[in-house]
Amino acid sequence: MPKSRESDAVIAVVDDDLSAREGLSSLIRSAGLQVEVFASAQEFLARPGAEATSCLVLDLQLPGLSGLDLQKRMAEVGLEIPIVFLTGHGNIPASVQAMKAGAVEFLTKPFDEQELLQAIQEAIERDRRTRQQHEEMRELRDRYESLTARERQVMQQVVSGLLNKQIAAELNITEFTVKIHRGHVMRKMRADSVADLVRTAENLGIRSLKRSNH
């Protein structure tokens, strides 16, 4: 768990207003977090290794690319950084849109420090969780990658709920061979039970793959 420690988290602040930037920077640093500040969305996007950021504190009104634009752009490129939106004045349509798009929080300036820090904490947590899920998925995918083609076929049949006999008939192999493959799949996929395997397959989207074949 590399991101579990708070001090490792990097918070990016994007605000075109210097006062706001500096105030935010000081506040966040006082909470023991690392801060990087940007005056515009473009500046932030141009930063190499933006994906390392744990939380984005983003002003809604930015010259050029606005806060919502940036959120959209990040979603498009698969940059999943939890965003805490800040705005100078309450803008309900904008806040709804932001929240729908997965914003952590939508705060109106001047905001309460606790609310902001809490939101940042939540964002960090969410980021941590996201990163964890990504890790698990990658492990599952690695396991799945280690299966042979026949084993993937057998796995697919198994999670589809077919019996060994049905699988053997379907694949035109002996039932015994099916058992051998099934044993390999269970071991490689580190599945304790068929139910476990089914859930894993679900995470990998295998069942949906089969369904689409229908």
Added chain:
Amino acid sequence: MLVLNRKSKKEIPVKIVAPGTRMKPPAFDANESAGYLSLRPLRLTHLRRYGLAVLSVGIALGVGLLLEHFHFRVPSALLLLFAVALSSWRGGRGPAVLAAILSIIAFYWYFVEPVRTIYIYPSEIPYFITFISFAALLSWFGAIRRRVEADLREQAALLNLTHDTVFVMDLEGVIKYWNRGAEEQYGWTAEQALGRGVHDLLKTVFPEPLEEIKAKLTRTGRWEGEILHTKRDGTQVVVASRWALQRGEQGAPVAILETSNDITERKRAEEELRAAESRFRTFVDHATDAFFLIGDHGRVLDVNRQACESLGYTREELIGITTREFDANADDVFLQWIGNRLDTGVDCTFETHHRRKDGTLFPVEVRAHPFWRGGRRLSLSLARDITERKRAEEALRESETRFRTFVDHVADAFFMLDFEQGTIIDVNRCACESLGYTREELIGMTPMDFDVDLDRATVESTAERAAAGETVLFDRHWHRRKDGTLFPVEAQTSVFWHGGRRFLLKVATDISDRWRAEQQRDRLRQLEADLAHINRVSLMGELAASVAHEVNQPLSGVVSNASAGLRWLAGDVPNLEEAREGLRRIVRDGKRAGQVIARIRALTKKAATPTEKLDLNETIGEVLALIGDEAKRKSVIIRTHFADDLSPVSGDRVQLQQVVLNLAMNAIEAMSVIDERARELAIGTRNIDPGQVQVTVQDSGTGIDPQTIDRIFDSFYTTKPGGMGMGLSICRSILQAHGGRIWATANDGRGTIFHFTLPKYHEEGSDAEVAGI
């Protein structure tokens, strides 16, 4: 001889009264008196006189003895007798007696035997008596002679006393006598003159040939005439000369006596008199006035040439007629009146008409001056043709009437004031009509009576300044009419001289119309100012959200920094450095918020702000700070192209910010519907020639229809649904008041560019006088 000289006889009669009376001899010594008639004056004392007797007897005795010694038999008695005669002649009676006695004694002592004794023989008595008698006779002659000589001397001295020149010449003209008068007159002394030819000496110029004079002289014994002599110093004198011929015992001419007196002065005086008379006559004849010498009953005695010419008569025709014949107004009553006045010795001046010979009349001014000659009262009348003067007077009257009419029809009120008193002497009709007084009422009043803005001090200072040559202007004074109502005037006062007196001329122009127009203009200006204010307030309303944001930003920063600061301090080891930094930022942000609010307040304030020297970049920057959030929310990017070396301008900060605000807000709004291209608001400043600064506000909005681009600055022209149509109109008013202008152009098919110019700031008084908008 003296008898010839009448003049000297007249002049010195007293001195000549008693011939023969012993007079004091003239004081001149023997050396000078070597004249023809001058005799050696004897001023011997008794001693000398008696001494002479003794001496002469002694000499005679000596001579006699000497001759005897050489045996010349001479009658010694004769010698002694001679000595007696000499003593008698020179010494007088006393010395003669003495000489006689001495001679007798000496004769008896030396010559009569027995010598060395004095014994008179009876036989010698006859000789003795003869000698005595002879001596007595000689003495008597001597005495007579002496008396005659003395008389002659006195007479000759009298000749010297006269101032006339008297000299005697012989027939050849050789000077024989020359008196003191001649010496003084001609400069030659008697010694120098005697023996010289008189005509040579004096370069005589005769009025007729000398021969004729001599002939006349010979014939009559006299000649008189004026001759010209030249003095020793060369000056010429005219003398009246009288010549008398002196004849000898036999009646033959021997000498000529010439008596003269200097008449040069008299001649000159006569000349001058003649010249003066001639001059006077010329003067009178050339006088432009006609002279009439009038005698009894108005009869003309003499006239000058002008009188003849003016009346057309000859002098001869005029002399003898009466004034009635050419004076058209001369009737009995008039002549009586004139006569009475002149009789009292008073000059009379009157105007009348003279009639020429041809019957035409002309006006004259006559001055009659009475004077008396030989008991008669005469008068000298000077008649001056006053046709021209009459005409000039007529012309003057006409001109005056014309001028009066002119002045009366002028729309300004004229007041002519006495300089010292300050009272009104005359006014024109406008003055009466405007104030509601009659001319008679106004005359005698002072301007203070109706000019409510005047006081004594102002009146005095005005007079002083006017006297110094200034035209004193009061651009608005209030005049009160007789009915009490007031009206404004512009008055100017200046001084002028007339007839040696100083006057003040005050010209007052009724400026009621102008004043009303000014009032209206003021009201209109106020209205415009109000409208401009409304425009600003409404702009602020539109900008409320943006403005709130602009205040909120720094406030947010303040809160963040303060919160952070508390946290920095709350730790186990307070981070003072961070806390201090935070506090600094709080101060900065607080100020920033305050500035925003101050700008808003300035922009929404109603009162006019003063004209000042402005940096337009900064002025525009402050506006941009206010609309920044508005632009962001409308996704408008603001770009500025500010010239670093932009010249300052002179103007009203709030008004110019209002212009920029209007233009920027319009631009943002114009771009609100644009999605296919960037929404860009570009504001630029730059210096342009000559002496101007130009600002451009460029948007990428919908642009303006070229057909209406000229109308956009008109009032109430708007393309916006909620617009008043005042913004651009106000912008134009503001810029015009600043001496600048505003116009719009299309931005290359995509949007509009607004341009405005302002004159550069001049150190010498911000000449762009900003009217209160």
